[in-house]
Amino acid sequence: MPDVARTLTVDLGDRSYPILIGQGLLGSADLSSYVKGDRALIVTNETVAPLYLERATGSFPGKAVDSVVLPDGERYKNWETLNLIFDALLEKRHTRKTTLVALGGGVIGDMTGFAAACYQRGVQFIQIPTTLLSQVDSSVGGKTGINHPLGKNMIGAFHQPEVVLIDTDTQGSLPPRELPAGLAEVIKYGLIREPAFLEWLEDNMAALRSLDAVAMVEAIYRSCACKADVVAVDEKEGGLRAILNLGHTFGHAIETFTGYGTWLHGEAVGTGMLMAADLSCRLGYLSADDLERVVRVLQSAGLPLEPPADMTPEDFLRLMAVDKKNVDGALRLVLLESLGKAVVTSDFPTQKLEETLARFCSRVS
Amino acid sequence: MPDVARTLTVDLGDRSYPILIGQGLLGSADLSSYVKGDRALIVTNETVAPLYLERATGSFPGKAVDSVVLPDGERYKNWETLNLIFDALLEKRHTRKTTLVALGGGVIGDMTGFAAACYQRGVQFIQIPTTLLSQVDSSVGGKTGINHPLGKNMIGAFHQPEVVLIDTDTQGSLPPRELPAGLAEVIKYGLIREPAFLEWLEDNMAALRSLDAVAMVEAIYRSCACKADVVAVDEKEGGLRAILNLGHTFGHAIETFTGYGTWLHGEAVGTGMLMAADLSCRLGYLSADDLERVVRVLQSAGLPLEPPADMTPEDFLRLMAVDKKNVDGALRLVLLESLGKAVVTSDFPTQKLEETLARFCSRVS
Numbered sequence: 001m002p003d004v005a006r007t008l009t010v011d012l013g014d015r016s017y018p019i020l021i022g023q024g025l026l027g028s029a030d031l032s033s034y035v036k037g038d039r040a041l042i043v044t045n046e047t048v049a050p051l052y053l054e055r056a057t058g059s060f061p062g063k064a065v066d067s068v069v070l071p072d073g074e075r076y077k078n079w080e081t082l083n084l085i086f087d088a089l090l091e092k093r094h095t096r097k098t099t100l101v102a103l104g105g106g107v108i109g110d111m112t113g114f115a116a117a118c119y120q121r122g123v124q125f126i127q128i129p130t131t132l133l134s135q136v137d138s139s140v141g142g143k144t145g146i147n148h149p150l151g152k153n154m155i156g157a158f159h160q161p162e163v164v165l166i167d168t169d170t171q172g173s174l175p176p177r178e179l180p181a182g183l184a185e186v187i188k189y190g191l192i193r194e195p196a197f198l199e200w201l202e203d204n205m206a207a208l209r210s211l212d213a214v215a216m217v218e219a220i221y222r223s224c225a226c227k228a229d230v231v232a233v234d235e236k237e238g239g240l241r242a243i244l245n246l247g248h249t250f251g252h253a254i255e256t257f258t259g260y261g262t263w264l265h266g267e268a269v270g271t272g273m274l275m276a277a278d279l280s281c282r283l284g285y286l287s288a289d290d291l292e293r294v295v296r297v298l299q300s301a302g303l304p305l306e307p308p309a310d311m312t313p314e315d316f317l318r319l320m321a322v323d324k325k326n327v328d329g330a331l332r333l334v335l336l337e338s339l340g341k342a343v344v345t346s347d348f349p350t351q352k353l354e355e356t357l358a359r360f361c362s363r364v365s
Numbered sequence: 366m367p368d369v370a371r372t373l374t375v376d377l378g379d380r381s382y383p384i385l386i387g388q389g390l391l392g393s394a395d396l397s398s399y400v401k402g403d404r405a406l407i408v409t410n411e412t413v414a415p416l417y418l419e420r421a422t423g424s425f426p427g428k429a430v431d432s433v434v435l436p437d438g439e440r441y442k443n444w445e446t447l448n449l450i451f452d453a454l455l456e457k458r459h460t461r462k463t464t465l466v467a468l469g470g471g472v473i474g475d476m477t478g479f480a481a482a483c484y485q486r487g488v489q490f491i492q493i494p495t496t497l498l499s500q501v502d503s504s505v506g507g508k509t510g511i512n513h514p515l516g517k518n519m520i521g522a523f524h525q526p527e528v529v530l531i532d533t534d535t536q537g538s539l540p541p542r543e544l545p546a547g548l549a550e551v552i553k554y555g556l557i558r559e560p561a562f563l564e565w566l567e568d569n570m571a572a573l574r575s576l577d578a579v580a581m582v583e584a585i586y587r588s589c590a591c592k593a594d595v596v597a598v599d600e601k602e603g604g605l606r607a608i609l610n611l612g613h614t615f616g617h618a619i620e621t622f623t624g625y626g627t628w629l630h631g632e633a634v635g636t637g638m639l640m641a642a643d644l645s646c647r648l649g650y651l652s653a654d655d656l657e658r659v660v661r662v663l664q665s666a667g668l669p670l671e672p673p674a675d676m677t678p679e680d681f682l683r684l685m686a687v688d689k690k691n692v693d694g695a696l697r698l699v700l701l702e703s704l705g706k707a708v709v710t711s712d713f714p715t716q717k718l719e720e721t722l723a724r725f726c727s728r729v730s
Contacts, residue, residue: 081445083513090515093687118483121510121521143488148448156486157522185699322458 004168004213006221010140010228019139019164022222023213026128026167032062032098033286033292034126034162037043037097039064043085043112044103045072048130051173056128058101059165065101066092070108074255075267077107077147079155085115099162105131105178106138106265110156117159127161130170132182132216133266136189136223139164141231141244151322159204168216180302181266183208184247187297188273189226192243195340197222198297205300220346243342247272254307255317263308270303271360279356280336283348290339306313306360313357367577369533375505375593376607377525382531384504384573386460387577388587391493391532392420397427399491399527403461404429405698408450408477409468410437411475413495414540421468421493423429430466431457433532435473440624442512448479460719461485464527470496470543471503471630478509482524490528497547497581498631501554501588504529506596515689517617527687545667546631548573549612551584553638554591563662565589570665577657593623608707609701612637619672624675628673635668636725644721645701648713657703671725678722 005022018111020029040063044053049069068088070081089098100123102175104114109127116125129135137206145156171179183205190198200222201208207215227244234241251272254263277294280286286294298305320331331353337343370387385394405428409418414434422430433453435446444622454463465488467477474492481490494500510521536544548570555563565587566573572580592609599606616637619628642659651659665669672681685696695711696718702708 079448083444086513086520087515090513090519090687118510118520118522120519121508121523143486145483148451148455150452154455154485155451155483158482158486322455 004217006217008221008224010224011014011232015160016208017161019166019224021135021166021168021217021224023168023217025051025107025165026170027058029165030061031059031126031163031165035060035063035099036097036124036162037095039066039094039097040066040099040101040126041085041089041092041094042067042101042103043070043108043115045070045108047072048104048108051102051196052128052130052170054062056101059128066094070111072107074147075283077111077260079146082111082115082146085112085121089115089119094119094123096123098123100125101128102126102132103128103130105129106134109134109138110153111146113138113159113161114146114156115140117144117157121285122159124162125159127164129164129166132171132220133178133185133264135166136182136227137185139166140224141225141241152255160183166220167209168213168220171211177264177267178241179209179211179337181264183301184266184270184273184298186223186305187301188244188246188269189223190297191273191277191294191336192226192246192334192342193230193340194222195338197226197291198340202293202297202300205297209302224265237336239344242332242344243334246342247274247276249320249331249333250275250307250316253316254311256319257311257315258308266314268303268318270298270301271305272308274298274305275307275336275356276333278359279333279348279352282352282355285335285336285337286339290336293339306362309362311361313354313361316357316361341351369582369664372565373580373589373593375589376597380525382526382528384589386500386531386533386582386589388533388582390530392423393536394424394530395426396424396491396528396530400428400464401489401527402427402460402464404431404455404459405464405466405491406430406450406459407432407466407468408435408453408473408480409433410435410473412437413469413473417468417495417535421466424493425466426616427633430457435476439472439512439620439630442476444511446479447476447511450477451484454480454484459484459488461488461631464489465490466493467491468495470494471499474499474503475509476511478503478507478524478526479521481509481511482522485624487524489527490524491530491548494529494531495583496539496543497536498543498550498629500531500585501547501592502550503528504531505589505592506606509671517620533576533578533585533587536576536581542629542632544574544576545635546629548666549631549635549663549668551588553609553611553634554588555662556638556642556659556704557591557611557699557703557707558595558705559587559591562591562701563705567658567662567665570662574667576594594640604709607709608699611701611707612639612641614685614696614698615640615672617682618681619676621684622676622680623673628669632669635666636665636670636672639663639670640672640721640725641698641700641726644698644713644718647717647720648700650700650702651704655701658704674727676726678719678726681722681726
């Protein structure tokens with residue numbers, strides 16, 4: 001293992017697994033012991049394949065490794081693309097002893113995990129997330145799935161990986177917007193549950209934006225550990241786990257409005273967290289100073305602070321109505337009781353939500 | 366409850382559920398206590414809807430019940446049809462608190478169960494199987510899924526229902542070929558594990574073919590109990606459960622060759638069981654008398670005893686090679702050590718399998 005490396009174990013009883021985090025792990029770590037059969041299929045996309053497919057294939061010495069290369073982008077996170085994975089598995093006659101390997105960002109991870117959950121009613125899978133966002137989000141929790149034209153992530157399954165390998169070097173090849181988008185999810189962990197981590201982020205944002213490996217390993221480790229704590233309490237999203245969706249209800253509305261993939265998921269979540277913080281402030285949970293800290297940390301991460309200019313309050317209300325957290329028609333949101341403490345509630349005056357939407361939507365419908 | 370009624374509990378710890386079996390249950394039993402939220406969506410097809418949809422809707426007093434009507438047939442057991450269920454759920458804004466209700470045969474049960482497994486990563490479902498085959502097969506085991514052009518049931522999930530309601534009266538409205546097809550699976554339970562039940566079937570086949578309710582409730586109860594015993598030992602198909610596939614490897618080859626839906630699943634399994642018995646006889650497990658008993662009981666159930674005339678041994682070998690039971694390329698079959706005792710093995714001379722195929726295939730390629 002390289003000098004800068006840490007291992008986090010996600011404790012889920014007999015489905016526990018390690019997350020290996022380090023600089024230069026891809027190509028140096030041997031993952032073959034995590035492949036139970038003789039064969040594996042690496043699923044990646046046309047952007048990632050030229051960069052990392054060869055090194056990923058070399059991570060499984062002694063195994064027969066096939067690959068399938070999908071088109072790149074959130075708009076391909078649908079059944080048609082998922083079916084390309086099933087086609088490859090069946091054409092190459094992979095049995096239920098096979099292992100799927102997700103090599104790419106969140107879209108690849110979600111689709112590969114869902115394919116693994118469904119192929120012959122369930123095969124094993126391994127994750128090699130290559131974007132910061134997928135490293136701190138998809139590595140823990142077992143959520144997999146695809147989009148439906150009427151809603152994001154509406155079709156999916158819970159399916160846990162055998163191992164997750166995170167090589168911080170992969171961030172060097174990302175388009176410039178991807179790093180801030182990933183940092184939005186990192187900041188989220190500080191806001192919902194870890195006030196000390198939020199302070200650490202305020203102090204280390206410059207190091208993270210310059211891809212300092214020591215800082216990056218630390219940020220990923222603490223983010224994954226925070227999510228693992230929450231998921232250990234609530235694996236199937238009965239209660240506490242919903243706090244991980246801070247900013248996501250507003251954010252999903254932005255993503256649906258603009259069409260999947262126009263805004264990056266993390267960008268939409270960043271703006272969504274700010275909107276949630278604004279509402280929390282209007283409800284008297286956060287002080288004006290707290291809200292200003294949220295603005296500053298998002299700004300220092302390079303994130304957008306406003307939704308699309310042509311989006312109206314009614315667009316938000318309509319698109320937020322189909323959120324999975326809603327119970328019996330009532331809109332439920334993740335809000336901040338304080339910085340570092342989230343709460344899930346539908347107990348707020350609609351008037352306050354409308355004030356927040358009016359503040360962020362320049363155009364009134 | 367009517368006079369002729371029994372309840373079987375499938376014991377799966379905290380996912381245990383009852384199977385209610387009786388004459389005239391549909392419309393008289395109240396299933397609303399099994400719906401945890403306020404809403405349900407009944408999934409059925411255009412053949413079953415005019416017969417039973419109104420009565421099924423009336424089985425959930427106090428709940429808001431929607432329905433979606435799919436085209437009828439195994440050839441629609443695919444993603445496009447499955448998506449009609451997701452469309453209905455999302456258009457009507459069903460949340461993750463909803464319950465799906467499968468009203469129909471095995472295709473409806475498999476697709477509805479898979480939709481329930483995947484919608485918002487898992488919602489509850491209830492089964493009301495209306496064919497004998499689905500009553501004795503899909504009621505127990507939690508297998509759900511759809512077909513892929515390259516293989517049957519290749520995409521799916523394990524997902525257990527809240528309750529199963531079986532009304533034997535629904536068999537009166539079935540096309541004539543459906544009853545023998547269902548009896549094939551009933552006979553299967555006798556052959557693989559219940560020699561006393563096999564004798565009971567030999568004595569009561571006439572009563573079953575005339576739809577005698579007492580005999581039918583008994584046959585369904587004993588079939589479901591046998592399958593529940595096997596599944597309790599092996600919920601996710603590591604070992605024992607594979608014996609439930611007696612006749613299925615040969616049968617799937619017939620179904621794939623003829624195109625899904627030309628042969629009924631039970632018809633193909635019936636012929637497949639005879640082929641497996643023939644091979645078991647050639648291997649010295651069964652006597653000639655045993656084999657003759659298998660022939661007679663399948664014949665008395667009204668089942669076909671030969672595969673399609675234009676199917677060659679090579680067709681069988683090619684189509685059997687993709688079976689899910691195969692491990693690392695070796696063909697595994699369910700065979701009979703004796704009548705009432707099945708074994709899963711790949712330990713047989715290929716020569717003997719070829720003799721069986723030659724015996725059943727009139728045309729040599």
